[in-house]
Amino acid sequence: MLEPPASAVLVEAFVNTVDVEEASDEIAAPAGLSAWLVGRGLLDEPAEITADVHADYLALRAGLREELGSHVGDTPDPELLTAADRVLAAHPVLVTARGPLTPAPGLPPERRPLTVLAIAWNELTTTGDATRLKRCAEHTCAWAFWDVSKNRSRRWCSMRVCGNRNKSRTYASRKRQTA
Numbered sequence: 705m706l707e708p709p710a711s712a713v714l715v716e717a718f719v720n721t722v723d724v725e726e727a728s729d730e731i732a733a734p735a736g737l738s739a740w741l742v743g744r745g746l747l748d749e750p751a752e753i754t755a756d757v758h759a760d761y762l763a764l765r766a767g768l769r770e771e772l773g774s775h776v777g778d779t780p781d782p783e784l785l786t787a788a789d790r791v792l793a794a795h796p797v798l799v800t801a802r803g804p805l806t807p808a809p810g811l812p813p814e815r816r817p818l819t820v821l822a823i824a825w826n827e828l829t830t831t832g833d834a835t836r837l838k839r840c841a842e843h844t845c846a847w848a849f850w851d852v853s854k855n856r857s858r859r860w861c862s863m864r865v866c867g868n869r870n871k872s873r874t875y876a877s878r879k880r881q882t883a
Contacts, residue, residue, distance in 0.1 A: 708850040711824035712837050716848045717744065718821055719769050719839070724846040731765070734758045738814075746817035757814050760794075763787040764818060768825065772839035772848055776859045795819040842866035 721730040721740060731737040734753035741747040767788020770780035795818045796808040807819035828834035836851045840861040849861040860866035
């Protein structure tokens with residue numbers, strides 16, 4: 705089984721802070737975002753997250769979720785992708801000859817994790833692994849998952865649950881059309 709790299713684990717966890725099925729959102733409020741960032745080790749201690757910074761995290765998450773949906777054939781909303789791109793463009797990285805990309809010096813602590821997420825996403829797109837990170841094609845679920853299939857063709861987070869729901873609906877629809 706192909707294990708996801710740390711960058712995929714981070715991006716997957718970030719986009720899965722919203723749960724479509726349960727209608728819950730771990731980072732819906734700035735305090736929840738701060739707690740999530742601390743829990744992931746992206747902040748050393750809770751920080752006061754302003755409305756602007758919070759909006760940037762939500763925009764990045766929405767854009768990444770749209771892009772992950774395109775990996776299963778969904779058409780992404782260009783406005784959500786553009787908003788995410790604006791967030792990413794505002795968070796510079798430091799490139800050195802000695803090591804990996806890091807957040808540029810001078811970024812406020814609450815914005816550094818945005819750059820860490822950008823670096824993680826960049827790593828996935830550069831290596832081609834981004835296509836293994838997908839949003840479940842079952843729209844009532846929309847959970848992000850790491851595709852372990854050999855040919856990267858998996859469409860659902862779980863064939864037993866979401867795949868079965870989708871196939872059952874398709875079968876029922878065909879039966880209705882023939883009746």
